[in-house]
Amino acid sequence: MFLLPDFLVPLFGTNLTIWLALVAVATVYLYRSVRKKQSYWQDRGVKCKKPTFLFGSMSVVRDKSFAEKIVDVYNEFPGERYHGMYQFVLPTLLIKDPDLMKQVTVKEFDHFVNHRQIADAAADPFWNKNLFASRDERWRDMRSTLSPSFTSNKMRIMYKLIEECALQFVEYFQNQSEDVVELQMKDAFTRYTNDVIATTAFGVKCDSLKDKTNKFYMMGKDASDLGGWKILKFFAYGLSPTLARLFRVKVISPAVSNYFSKIIEETVQARKEKHIVRPDMIHLLLEAQKGRQHLDEEIKVSEGFSSVSESEVTKNRRKQEITLEDITAQAFVFFLAGFKTVSTLLTFAFYELAINQDVQNRLREEIQSVSEELTYEALLSMKYLDMVVSETLRKWPASVLTDREVSKEFTIQPTKPGEKPLFLEKGIVCLLPIFAIHRDPRFYPEPEKFDPERFNNENKHKINPTMYMPFGAGPRNCIGSRFALLEAKLLMFHLLKKFQVVTVGKTPVPLVLDKVQINLDAEGGMWLGLKKIK
DSSP states (O other): OOBOOGGGHHHHOSBHHHHHHHHHHHHHHHHHHHHHHTTHHHHTTOOOOOOBTTTBTSOSSOSSOHHHHHHHHHTSSTTOSEEEEEETTEEEEEEOOHHHHHIIIIITGGGSOBOOOOSOTTTOHHHHTSTTTOOHHHHHHHHHHHGGGGSHHHHHHHHHHHHHHHHHHHHHHHTSSOSEEEEEHHHHHHHHHHHHHHHHHSOOOOOTTTSTTOHHHHHHHHHHOOOGGGGHHHHHHHHOHHHHHHTTOOSSOHHHHHHHHHHHHHHHHHHHHHTOOOSSHHHHHHHHHTTOOOOOOOOSSOOOTTOOOOOGGGTTOOOOOOOHHHHHHHHHHHHHHHHHHHHHHHHHHHHHHHHOHHHHHHHHHHHHTOOSOOOHHHHHTOHHHHHHHHHHHHHSOSOSOEEEEOSSOEEEOOOSTTOOOEEEOTTOEEEEOHHHHHTOTTTSSSTTSOOGGGGSTTTGGGSOGGGOOBTBOGGGSOTTHHHHHHHHHHHHHHHHHHEEEEOOTTOOSSOOBOSSOSSOOBTTOOEEEEEEOO
């Protein structure tokens, strides 16, 4: 019999042999359990590359960015409408076919209502109350309740608040003494998006270029950072829901959630007591809370190729009762989405404009043709600006992928020789690889080329709308797409009116994507120069 040292006895008891046996049994059980889960697709005759033990289909070696790894998985079985993969041990069906994509996101939406659950509702109620994480009937009712707050007319209400932030941003760099101001674009643009969301969604005024470490910005940066070990939180629930519940894994840290909750609580209380009305998202959510919101008539100006419309699925439903916690959760996810999504769009848009000066010059000509004060309608009417934004979202979508979880059993019927019906049980995740689809030459000839002309009046009808999804697809598309486009276009207009965007010594040409972050970013940062236009 082997005995443990005295100092380990309180932890393990006295008999080492017993504990070694227990560890051996647990190891064998874990191995068999993982292998069983990672043979799911093979057992069903679905093509799938052999997964790495425990880590699944994604290589753990950081030789490529997350987006490029998804492209590699996407290209493993050319000609297939779908194939299997594993997110660690979670069986996932990767969708590649336009008709099947439309089935999953639109036609058979009742079978694919939810996103994959990434946190237990009891362990993280702050996260699970937001619209993105809401599920089933709660999502339907909440979407119907919130939709009137995101119409084009409501965006017009917040137009001036957003423009103030854009002008503040441009003025900061105009006041610099250098003829060419070099800056890390992602850092600069997250400060702009932070200030926009602070004023429009939380009623807080910030100037994050002057006050670089203001608490609102630092909290937002912490909440949106998905690099390193933090990404494991998003897979913890898929790896083991039981362990995720046991350790009460949260998507957002308590410090961040408490900070934003306090801001909303104090702001709402002050507005009610002092009868303050401000044209921002809190006001619109408070109106929704009182049941005063309704879908108004949309403006008559096209909002652009990338904007998404509201589905009939959520119209004319029972309105969800909105609590203060709901308002906080919606404002926060609105902030979280806007903080990185719009800053990513702006970062890559200006990179493409810097290395494609002909495109930049043409866009500036359109901007300079607006001789009077820029209005909401005038901004939306700028066709070439919309073409540039649409192509940026095609080539550099802020969301690398999205997903749908099977909420009701569904069978994919065969359409090609050799295919068999594929039964999808409840809980199986379907992956929609946005970045890979947008780089697929079947849908976008010369996909690596930045070409806004794809979206001109003569060509845009050639694009399969199902395979263009920078803001998601179907009824669960991004409710804030109008806001994101407005925020990005306003800054592009005012910045390009005063500056030429140029490459500098630190500009990454060719571009190498960051291998650590799950979000798109340039390795070493996206450095560009703002050259003052005299």
